[in-house]
Amino acid sequence: MQTNQRIDGKRLWDSLMAMAQFGATPKGGVRRLTLTDIDRQGRDQFRAWCEALGLTVRVDAIGNMFARREGRDPARLPVLMGSHLDSQPSGGKFDGALGVIAGLEVMRSLNDLNIVTEAPIELVNWTDEEGSRFGRSLMGSGTWAGIYPIEMTYGLQDPEGVRVEDALDAIGYRGEHPAAPFPADAYFELHIEQGPILEQESKQIGIVTGAQAMIWYDARIVGQDAHAGTTPPSARKDALVAAARVIGLVDRLMRDRGEDGRGTVGYMQVLPNSRNVVPGEVKFSVEFRHPADAQIHGLGDSFPAEAQALMAGTGCTLELTELFRLPAQPFDASCVDLVRQAASRLGFPAREIVSGAGHDACYVARHVPTAMIFTPCKDGLSHNEEESIEPHEAESGCQVLFEAVVARANRSL
Structure with missing residues (x-):
């Protein structure tokens, strides 16, 4: 490394493992669904860590958390960094959490090194990036960015009928600050790649130039419940068979677009979900992704x-x-370019890459100059309890984050 300003890799890893205890699963993953009591416990720990550093923590109306470290010049706009702490129902330890805990390590290292940046720095924990409970991915950043009106967001319900507004109140994280964009100088987000490219090419850092386009649908097919043993083929209105046709279409449309195509049905609810009843209703998700806007519009x-x-x-x-x-x-x-320069200065093998996943950075970028940093993950596996990275990979990504954020916060205006 070509710098004497080092983050503490062991402390970073220990904090990642400590956060992973909130919602830990027997298979070594995490189930920390947004706005549950487990999420509250993780948030409370994050807040305590930040306040122990002297950071000022504020919470907005959708539960996004902002931890601020003041700079030398109070007139300067803050440099933001962060990600999310919520997980998939059977998620891994690092998806989202790496970016938040690495940002915490940046703050700790700044304190250790007695560095006062010119601009303030704020660390963000965005609410419900995953969308796995209330059905809206990037919910916190999307509400903050004005994509989702907060009245609509508050009214979203989970499968048990719990509303977002009520869930926020139940865990004490409906904050008093508006969930709206505020002036900021930049935003940096560190994340695992969630794909195999960096590992396959032996690259330590992904310099993320942007994110691909996507389109999401909710689908509902209604047929007729009927007795499985007495209803002949001519009388059946089998909603699951009809859904299977649509799922096959999703797969074909994906494959028609080659290796850049993405098409997924990842959620399905079959009703009445009984062994001896012809399914009368099926609800499922559909999504397509592609690097080209034209393909998604098509x-x-x-x-x-x-x-x-x-x-x-x-x-x-x-x-x-x-x-x-x-x-x-x-x-x-x-x-x-700050990410590119940091990776080069530190001697890390790196490549430019387009994000295949949606991230909070995608919505933040509509209001604030933004960049992302990727680290490899084993076999490209994510949204899985076996999701894994190595300690040195976390440390390398955090060091690049440190370099880029400090450079931006100290830039000449």
């Missing part, structure tokens, strides 16, 4: 009609609701 134009055509002869009806259409999001060239 899918948005063609997929609904093709899916409806598959209902012919099934006796079923399809309701398809487009949840959002997210354009490809380029990141700020000057912020990306």
Whole structure:
């Protein structure tokens, strides 16, 4: 390393492991669903760590947490960094948490080194990046960015009928500050790649230039419940068979677009979900992703009609609701260059990469100059309890984050 300003890799790793105890699963992963009591425990620990450093913590109306370290010049706009602490139902230790805990380590190292930056620095824990409980990915950053009106967000319900507003109140994290953009100089987010490219190419750092486009749907197919033993084929209105046709279409449309195509049905609810009843209703998710906006727009134009055509002869009806259409999001060239310079200065093998996943950075980038840093993860596996990274990979990513954030906070205006 070509710097004498080092983060503490062991302390970073120990804190990652400590956070992973909140919602730890028997298989070594994490179940820390947003706005649950387990999430509250993780948030409380994060707040305690930040306040122990002398940071000022504020919470906005959607539960986003901001921990501020003052700079020398109070007139300067803050440099932001962060990610999320919520997880998938069977998630890993590092998805999201790496970015938050690495940001905490940056703050600790600044204190250790007695560094006073010119600009303030703020560490962010965004609410519900995963979307696994309330069905809106990037909910906290999306509400902050004005993508989701807060009245709509508050009204979202989980499968048990719990509303977001009530869940926030239940854990004490509906803050008094507006969930709205405020002036900031930059935003940096460290994250595991969640894919295999960096590991396959033996690269230590991914210099993320942007994120691909995506489109999400909620689908509902309604047929008719019927006795499995007495209902002949001609009388069946099997919603699950109709859903299978749509799922096959999603897979074909993905494969038609080659290795850049992505199409997934990741959530399904079959009703009444009984062994001897023909399914009368199926609810499921559909998403497509691609680096090119034109491909996503084309899918948005063609997929609904093709899916409806598959209902012919099934006796079923399809309701398809487009949840959002997210354009490809380029990141700020000057912020990306700071990541590039840091990786080079530190001697880390690196490559430029486009994010295949959506991240809070995608919505933040609509208001604030933004860049991301990727670290490898074993076999590219994520959203899985076996998700894994090595301590030196976490340390390298955090060191690049430190370099980029400090450089931005101390830049000449």
